[in-house]
Amino acid sequence: xxxxIEWPDVIRRGSDGEERAxxxxxxxxxxxxxxxxxxxxxxxxxxxxxxxxxAQSTDPLIAFPARPAGLYRVTQATHVFTxxxxxxxxxxxxxTVLPKFFRLPPVASVPHLIERVSLLPLVGGGxxxxxxxxxxxxxxxxxEFGFVAAHYWAAWITIGALIAxxxxxxxxxxxALRRGGGDGDSxxxxxxxxxGLGRRGFFASIGALAFFLAASVESQSIAPFRPLGLLSPRxxxxxPQGFPVNSxxxxxxxxxxxxxxxxRLRVTGAVSSELSFTLDELRAMPRHEAELPIACVEGWSKxxxxxxxxxxxxxxxxxxxxxxxxxxxSLQERGGFRSSFxxxxxxxxxxxxxALEINGEDLHIDHGFPxxxxxxxxxxxxxxxxxxxxxxx
Amino acid sequence: MKAFLTSDEPRPTxxxxxxxxxxxxxxxxxxxxxxALANLPDVQLTSFVIYFVGGAVVHDLVLxxxxxIVGWVVLRVVxxxxxxxxxxxxxxxxxxxLISWPFVRGYxxxxxxxxxxxxxxxxxxxxxxxxxxxxxxxAIVSRVLTARRR
Numbered sequence: 269x270x271x272x273i274e275w276p277d278v279i280r281r282g283s284d285g286e287e288r289a290x291x292x293x294x295x296x297x298x299x300x301x302x303x304x305x306x307x308x309x310x311x312x313x314x315x316x317x318x319x320x321x322x323a324q325s326t327d328p329l330i331a332f333p334a335r336p337a338g339l340y341r342v343t344q345a346t347h348v349f350t351x352x353x354x355x356x357x358x359x360x361x362x363x364t365v366l367p368k369f370f371r372l373p374p375v376a377s378v379p380h381l382i383e384r385v386s387l388l389p390l391v392g393g394g395x396x397x398x399x400x401x402x403x404x405x406x407x408x409x410x411x412e413f414g415f416v417a418a419h420y421w422a423a424w425i426t427i428g429a430l431i432a433x434x435x436x437x438x439x440x441x442x443x444a445l446r447r448g449g450g451d452g453d454s455x456x457x458x459x460x461x462x463x464g465l466g467r468r469g470f471f472a473s474i475g476a477l478a479f480f481l482a483a484s485v486e487s488q489s490i491a492p493f494r495p496l497g498l499l500s501p502r503x504x505x506x507x508p509q510g511f512p513v514n515s516x517x518x519x520x521x522x523x524x525x526x527x528x529x530x531x532r533l534r535v536t537g538a539v540s541s542e543l544s545f546t547l548d549e550l551r552a553m554p555r556h557e558a559e560l561p562i563a564c565v566e567g568w569s570k571x572x573x574x575x576x577x578x579x580x581x582x583x584x585x586x587x588x589x590x591x592x593x594x595x596x597x598s599l600q601e602r603g604g605f606r607s608s609f610x611x612x613x614x615x616x617x618x619x620x621x622x623a624l625e626i627n628g629e630d631l632h633i634d635h636g637f638p639x640x641x642x643x644x645x646x647x648x649x650x651x652x653x654x655x656x657x658x659x660x661x
Numbered sequence: 662m663k664a665f666l667t668s669d670e671p672r673p674t675x676x677x678x679x680x681x682x683x684x685x686x687x688x689x690x691x692x693x694x695x696x697a698l699a700n701l702p703d704v705q706l707t708s709f710v711i712y713f714v715g716g717a718v719v720h721d722l723v724l725x726x727x728x729x730i731v732g733w734v735v736l737r738v739v740x741x742x743x744x745x746x747x748x749x750x751x752x753x754x755x756x757x758x759l760i761s762w763p764f765v766r767g768y769x770x771x772x773x774x775x776x777x778x779x780x781x782x783x784x785x786x787x788x789x790x791x792x793x794x795x796x797x798x799x800a801i802v803s804r805v806l807t808a809r810r811r
Contacts, residue, residue, distance in 0.1 A: 356756050359724075366725055379675040382683065388717060389690060395716030402760065407769025407777070412708035417700045422713065424693030428686045435682010436675065463741035463804075465748045473749035480789075481760055498785035499761055506776040516773030634773060 292454035292467035293364060296444035301471070302361040303441065307434060309354045310394070314427050316347035320565055321420055323647050326609040328593055334617040337644030341563035344647070345489050348567030351401045353482040358394050360474045379436075386432045393426030405485065405501055405566045416604075488568040502568040508632035511572055514564055514648060517633040522599040522654045526633055533622070533639055537594070537660035540587025547638045550624060553577050558619035564648035574642045576623035579658070580616050588660045591616065596641045597657040608650035614643050622655060728755070742808060743801045750797035754790050761786045 292298060323332045323340055375381045400411075400419050409415060444453060454460075457467035465473070480496060487497030488504065507513050517523045525531070533550060535543040545553075556578045563569035583592055591612040600606040614620050620643035624631060631637040636653030643651065697704050731751060739747045763769065764782040771777070 352760070355760060359756060360752075362720060362725070363728065366729075369721065376673055377675075379679055380673050383673070383675075383679070386686070388714070391720070392713045392717040395720060396713045399716055400712070403763055406763035407771070408763045408766075410768075411705075411712055413705035413712075414700075414703035417703040418697070418705075418709050418712075421693050421697040421700065421704065422709075424696060425690050426693075428689030428691075428693060430686075431689060432682045432686035435686065436679045438678035438682070439674070439676040459745065461736065461744060463744040465745040469745055469749060473753060477753045477756060481757070484789075498780075498789055499764055499782065500780065501764060501778055503776050503779045506779055507774075512776030513774055514777075516771070518773050519771055 291460050292457045293459070293465065293470055294367060295453040296440055297453045298467055298470065299361065299364045300437070300441040300444035302357060302364055302474075303433075303437065306354060306357045306361055307430065309350045309357060310427070310430060313347055313350040313354060313397075314423055316343040316350070317420070317423055319343045320347060320647060323645075324650060328611055331593075331611040331613050332645070334614045334620065334644045334646075337619065338561055338563075340645050340647060341489065341561050341569035344563055344565060345486055345567050345569065348401075348405060349482045349486045349490075351398060352485045353478045354394075355398050355402070356474055356478040356481065358398065360470070362391065383432075383436045386429050386436070388429075389425045390429035390433050393422050393429060396422050397426055407566075414604075486567055489563075489570070501566070504568065504570045508634050509626055509629055511562075511570060511626060511635060512568065513634040514566075515653075517637075517654070520598075520600045520603065520654070523633060525599045525656075526637055526654050531638055531656070533656060533658070535582055535586040535588075535658045535660065537658075538588060538592065539583075539660050543582075543586050550577060550622075550639065554581070555624070556581075556618070556621060558621060558642070558644075560619060560642055560644055562642075562648045562651055563646075569648075572626050573628065574621055574623040575625040575628075576621040576639070576642070578618060579610065579614075579620045579622055579641075579643075580618070582622065582658060583615060583660060586660065592660050594661060595659045596652045596655050597659060598652050599654040599656045605649045605652070608641065608646075608652045610641070610643070614646065617644055619644050622658075728752075731755075742804050746797040746800040746804070749800075750793050753793045757786060757789045757793070761789075 320340070320343065322330065325332060375384060397419065400415060400422075403409065404415055404419070411418075454467065459466045459469075481499065483490070483493040483496045484499040485501065487493035487495075488500040488502040494500075502512055504512055517526060531547055533545045533547075554577070555575050557573060557575045559571055559573050561569045561571040579594075583594065588594075593612045593615055594610050595607050596610055597607040598605075610620065621641075622639050623636070623642045624639060626632075626635055631640060636655070639655045640653045641651050641655055697706075697709065732748065735744060735747055735751065761782055764778060764780075765786060767778050767782070769778060
């Protein structure tokens with residue numbers, strides 16, 4: 269018997285003219301395929317996000333490895349790529365299941381209630397992550413919460429809701445993916461509207477759009493995508509010494525202290541003798557060179573040839589323990605990234621430097637003059653600039 | 662206007678996969694909630710909740726209805742042969758517009774960072790839209806030619 273409550277057609281059918289029964293844009297097969305694509309994309313994004321969080325951990329017990337040197341740039345480019353990829357996929361998935369949101373009665377059973385409640389953290393969390401992540405790439409923070417903490421904890425909530433959703437839809441998905449799909453699925457994938465978008469056209473459009481957008485944003489670090497770089501937020505050829513900066517000396521308020529003749533680099537903490545160096549003394553020390561990338565959480569990365577003093581040599585001079593870790597402190601007086609933890613694996617790596625030069629020139633002040641940290645497989649925010657203290661622990 | 666809930670509407674069914682998923686999902690969600698609550702000074706709960714719930718609300722009450730209305734108009738004003746390509750092009754154009762908004766507005770631009778948001782993103786969006794509609798136009802031409810051959 270038909271229900272007495274009615275929705276307008278535009279909501280009931282989702283406005284593309286597709287009747288629910290037999291519609292290729294509304295059926296289980298389309299929802300299942302989009303769901304799988306989105307699930308993979310979100311999971312990869314979550315895993316690479318966790319990796320980035322781990323990279324910034326200060327817990328020596330879960331020390332982040334220094335090798336392979338370029339791994340972080342790959343994982344972070346993947347993180348941003350899959351994040352942007354997920355935006356059209358999520359919107360398409362929501363479009364496909366839109367009529368279900370207006371289903372009556374809204375709750376048919378206890379499991380149905382649980383499933384519907386779990387959609388809030390899934391949909392709300394998914395949109396939250398994609399919006400905040402995209403805004404972070406564009407450095408636009410219109411909210412009051414700290415991006416890193418909110419993005420991280422929202423990711424756990426969302427991935428939990430995704431696990432629940434995968435469980436809830438496991439049998440439906442299996443049925444939908446069988447040859448011919450489920451009972452209510454379109455057999456031919458053709459639109460029920462004369463001339464309308466069929467399943468194949470819908471997937472082709474969404475797939476092409478998702479790839480274009482993700483490649484366009486990530487063209488900032490993946491060279492083959494450069495021709496698609498309409499939305500690339502970063503031009504890697506621009507910046508002092510032909511190298512981009514994420515934060516200038518003027519913005520961080522260090523111009524005066526970084527160029528002062530009173531500048532000193534101090535080695536303090538768990539050492540047998542604390543050390544202090546002027547810039548000239550640092551310049552007179554043996555130098556080591558390394559080709560390493562700056563790889564930012566926003567997804568861009570670029571390599572340069574750095575030259576400076578090996579951190580491990582400095583620690584040895586001060587009499588630090590063999591597997592000592594340390595905290596490198598900037599001249600910046602404020603900001604969450606004014607210091608960074610260097611675990612024993614990074615501190616002992618031969619390519620972890622307190623760099624004085626980039627590509628054969630003294631560091632520009634926006635690149636961290638007089639001294640910056642550069643090490644393999646580290647997030648850009650942890651390649652501390654304007655270093656004034658190495659605090660050994 | 663027709664009744665929404667008809668006798669052909671299948672009642673949702675739940676297998677053991679649902680309960681297994683729930684068993685694994687609950688501690689993960691709880692871990693996330695606990696983490697958010699344990700970091701309140703940084704997470705700023707009110708703002709967090711507004712954005713967390715707000716995304717779903719904006720989608721359901723703004724984006725989806727707008728898409729519905731646009732779709733409804735397309736069915737009534739666009740010739741049948743062009744409906745599919747126009748639907749795809751509108752969808753793509755809308756998503757491009759949404760994603761590029763923070764770039765076009767350049768809210769994150771700061772002095773001393775010449776590499777960042779250095780493009781003219783309004784031109785980029787117009788270019789992307791031009792490409793999308795050129796592809797749609799080619800698809801429509803292809804459909805017309807195919808229809809004539811039949």
